[in-house]
Amino acid sequence: MALKPLSIAWRWALWVWxxxxxxxxxxxxxxxxxxxxxxxxxxxxHVPMAWASFVAFLAAGVWSVLYLWKRQPDHDRAAAAAxxxxxxxxxxxxxxxxMWAKVMWHAxxxxxxxQMSIVIALAFYGAYLVLRGGVEDPExxxxxxxxxxxxxxVVAPYLYFVMPRQAEFSLxxxxxxxxxAKVEMNSRMLQVLLVSSFGFTVFFFWVxxxxxxxxxxxxxxxxxx
Amino acid sequence: xxxxxxxxxxxxxxxxxxxxxxxxxxTLLLFAVTTLITVSVALGPLGVSSTERLxxxxxxxxxxxxxxxxxxxxxxxxxEEETHTATALRLAATPSAVFAGKxxxxxxxxxxxxxxxVPLYVAVMQLPVASAGDLLxxxxxxxxxxxxxxxxxxxxxAQAQGRAALFPILAFPILLPLxxxxxxxxxxxxxxxxxxxxxxxLVLYDATMxxxxxxxxxxxxxx
Amino acid sequence: xxxxGIGWVAAVNLVIWTGLFLYLLRLEAKVRDLEKEP
Numbered sequence: 001m002a003l004k005p006l007s008i009a010w011r012w013a014l015w016v017w018x019x020x021x022x023x024x025x026x027x028x029x030x031x032x033x034x035x036x037x038x039x040x041x042x043x044x045x046h047v048p049m050a051w052a053s054f055v056a057f058l059a060a061g062v063w064s065v066l067y068l069w070k071r072q073p074d075h076d077r078a079a080a081a082a083x084x085x086x087x088x089x090x091x092x093x094x095x096x097x098x099m100w101a102k103v104m105w106h107a108x109x110x111x112x113x114x115q116m117s118i119v120i121a122l123a124f125y126g127a128y129l130v131l132r133g134g135v136e137d138p139e140x141x142x143x144x145x146x147x148x149x150x151x152x153x154v155v156a157p158y159l160y161f162v163m164p165r166q167a168e169f170s171l172x173x174x175x176x177x178x179x180x181a182k183v184e185m186n187s188r189m190l191q192v193l194l195v196s197s198f199g200f201t202v203f204f205f206w207v208x209x210x211x212x213x214x215x216x217x218x219x220x221x222x223x224x225x
Numbered sequence: 226x227x228x229x230x231x232x233x234x235x236x237x238x239x240x241x242x243x244x245x246x247x248x249x250x251x252t253l254l255l256f257a258v259t260t261l262i263t264v265s266v267a268l269g270p271l272g273v274s275s276t277e278r279l280x281x282x283x284x285x286x287x288x289x290x291x292x293x294x295x296x297x298x299x300x301x302x303x304x305e306e307e308t309h310t311a312t313a314l315r316l317a318a319t320p321s322a323v324f325a326g327k328x329x330x331x332x333x334x335x336x337x338x339x340x341x342x343v344p345l346y347v348a349v350m351q352l353p354v355a356s357a358g359d360l361l362x363x364x365x366x367x368x369x370x371x372x373x374x375x376x377x378x379x380x381x382x383a384q385a386q387g388r389a390a391l392f393p394i395l396a397f398p399i400l401l402p403l404x405x406x407x408x409x410x411x412x413x414x415x416x417x418x419x420x421x422x423x424x425x426x427l428v429l430y431d432a433t434m435x436x437x438x439x440x441x442x443x444x445x446x447x448x
Numbered sequence: 449x450x451x452x453g454i455g456w457v458a459a460v461n462l463v464i465w466t467g468l469f470l471y472l473l474r475l476e477a478k479v480r481d482l483e484k485e486p
Contacts, residue, residue, distance in 0.1 A: 011469075011473065014469075015465075015466070015469050018465055019462055019465065019466075022458060022461045022462055022465060023458060023462075025458075026454050026455070026457065026458040027458070038453075038454055038457075041454075041457075068444050120398050120401055120402075121398075123397065123398040124398035124399065127394045127395050127398060130387075130391065130394050130395075131381070131382075131385060131391065131394075131395060134385040134386045134387045134391055135384065135385045135386065136386060139448070140384055140448065143444065143445070143448070144381050144384060144385065144445060146444075147381060147441050147444050147445040148381060148395065150437075150441060151377075151399065151437060151441065154433060154437060155398070155399060158402065163402065166420075166426075206472070207472065210472065210475060210476060210479060213479050213483065214479060217479070217482050217483065
């Protein structure tokens with residue numbers, strides 16, 4: 001591998017980091033109260049995936065703002081890659097959430113506000129991809145998608161953080177950071193959760209970089225003289 | 226030309242064109258009325274118990290309005306792009322003025338449809354209006370929100386290949402929070418349960434959409 | 449689930465993660481190759 005030693009190092013460090021999170025989720029963190037059996041362990045994967053999808057959608061918005069400002073195609077590609085990955089993470093979060101719901105409340109779907117809000121987010125960013133496929137001119141495509149992703153900068157925080165908290169009744173456990181701004185979670189659980197979340201975030205940026213480079217290569221080929 | 230008169234000119238032009246053909250009005254009204262007939266046959270006094278009706282009817286009203294809007298509002302831009310008058314409009318007026326004019330046009334269209342549909346709906350479905358004020362606020366704030374979001378998104382959709390067909394896909398996720406709020410307020414207006422701060426949230430939604438639209442529309446509109 | 453059962457789930461997760469990781473390393477090498485071509 002013709003990589004600088006530091007580049008090799010951080011990738012393997014990420015492997016160790018996430019492996020630690022996995023081991024920690026099953027052996028270091030205690031079980032949460034009020035959860036059936038071992039099911040609370042899903043928390044350490046389900047929440048970081050949802051978090052990573054939010055980071056992805058936020059990043060897409062930021063890159064879209066950059067694109068609208070500088071009009072550099074690479075920013076558009078970065079935004080598109082972020083949306084794609086964000087959708088993957090969001091789907092995974094929805095699936096793990098449904099698995100958890102089945103164990104806890106014996107139904108895959110419960111019309112819980114948080115479940116609904118992530119589905120709306122899926123619809124929103126899925127629409128981004130539909131829009132992307134529906135505009136032929138590359139510059140118009142980049143511009144229109146960027147505008148849509150910037151709308152997402154308002155929509156995503158609302159869906160992820162405001163809407164689930166406004167409902168009077170929710171099946172989801174109280175969010176870790178709640179109205180009193182205090183963290184109410186066993187410290188070992190919190191540690192694993194944070195380690196996992198950080199790992200997933202770094203993982204997102206790594207895969208995103210790869211996807212972005214692939215998109216750049218594809219563009220390069222299509223305009224080859 | 227001042228910004229206000231530009232916006233006013235766009236508004237006037239759209240209405241002048243609309244009154245000639247009455248295409249959008251026909252689409253919106255016919256759609257709303259036929260849906261109303263369908264709904265009333267299925268859910269009229271004999272169809273659903275009165276307690277369930279209070280839960281269902283406010284939601285149905287807004288579903289009808291949503292689909293009517295999706296059927297009738299995108300035309301504001303699709304028509305311009307298809308007949309290539311959009312280029313002239315881009316040259317003639319500042320983008321934010323175009324946005325404001327189009328929003329006012331779409332909102333007034335929706336208000337016209339609401340003015341006809343809602344009394345009909347209340348009468349046919351025998352809805353007990355406990356608070357007309359709340360209902361009015363819901364219709365105005367909800368209708369304005371629909372118009373604001375639709376104008377921005379129709380401008381985007383009109384420049385894509387799918388045109389009007391793409392509009393619902395782009396719009397529905399964004400409109401869903403607005404709809405939920407409007408439905409809740411409407412439910413309160415007919416005597417059902419309503420949460421705190423619904424009116425505040427509706428106003429916030431409209432304000433956010435207005436700001437987002439004014440800032441983003443020029444970017445979507447101009448190449 | 450018993451203690452032994454959890455070990456299996458953890459092991460499967462580690463295998464999936466390691467597999468994904470190695471795949472990404474391979475993908476990265478391929479991308480670097482493609483980027484070298486003038």
